[in-house]
Amino acid sequence: MGKLAVRALRAVLVVVLAGTVFVQALMVWALATDPEDGSLPLTPLRVITILGLVSAQVALVCVWRLVTMVRRGTVFSHAAFRYVDIVIGAIVAAALVWFAVTAINAPGQRADPGVTVIMGGIGVAILGVALIVLVLRMLLAQAVARDVEAARMQAELDEVI
Numbered sequence: 464m465g466k467l468a469v470r471a472l473r474a475v476l477v478v479v480l481a482g483t484v485f486v487q488a489l490m491v492w493a494l495a496t497d498p499e500d501g502s503l504p505l506t507p508l509r510v511i512t513i514l515g516l517v518s519a520q521v522a523l524v525c526v527w528r529l530v531t532m533v534r535r536g537t538v539f540s541h542a543a544f545r546y547v548d549i550v551i552g553a554i555v556a557a558a559l560v561w562f563a564v565t566a567i568n569a570p571g572q573r574a575d576p577g578v579t580v581i582m583g584g585i586g587v588a589i590l591g592v593a594l595i596v597l598v599l600r601m602l603l604a605q606a607v608a609r610d611v612e613a614a615r616m617q618a619e620l621d622e623v624i
Contacts, residue, residue: 469534473527480523487516507567515560522553539603539610547600551593558589 490513494506525546532538532546565582572578 469530472530476523476527476530480520483516483519483523487513487520490516508564511560511563511567515557515564518553518556518560522550522557525549525553539606541607543603543607544600547596547603551596551600554589554593554596558586558593561586561589 490509494509494513528546529538529543529550532540532543537543561582565579565586568582569579
């Protein structure tokens with residue numbers, strides 16, 4: 464991965480992370496204050512939004528760590544699995560959050576249930592992304608296994624020479 468690609472990806476990650484932190488701060492502020500009522504307005508949609516942003520932030524930080532490993536040439540190691548597993552978990556969490564949004568929105572869509580079906584389809588698509596990352600994890604496992612085998616064979620060859 465070239466330096467330009469790493470810098471571009473990191474710039475995108477920083478912008479997205481800053482944006483999610485900003486929106487999350489606004490959501491927390493909205494939860495803590497309500498000009499019309501003195502109680503805490505713990506609306507489910509606001510809490511779900513905060514949880515969804517947390518899952519995105521976790522995934523962003525793990526991708527940052529993986530990019531660092533790529534830059535250093537250490538991505539084909541067992542340490543990378545921890546970050547990939549966390550990314551998969553964050554994507555599954557995001558899908559569950561989306562299904563919760565769909566469930567909250569469903570009663571208001573009785574006249575047009577197609578919206579709820581489309582939202583459910585989006586949740587399934589998010590789970591599909593988690594499955595894609597799982598397949599990529601399996602490819603990483605194969606690459607790590609081959610790297611370990613190549614290192615073992617090189618060590619044996621060094622002993623013979």
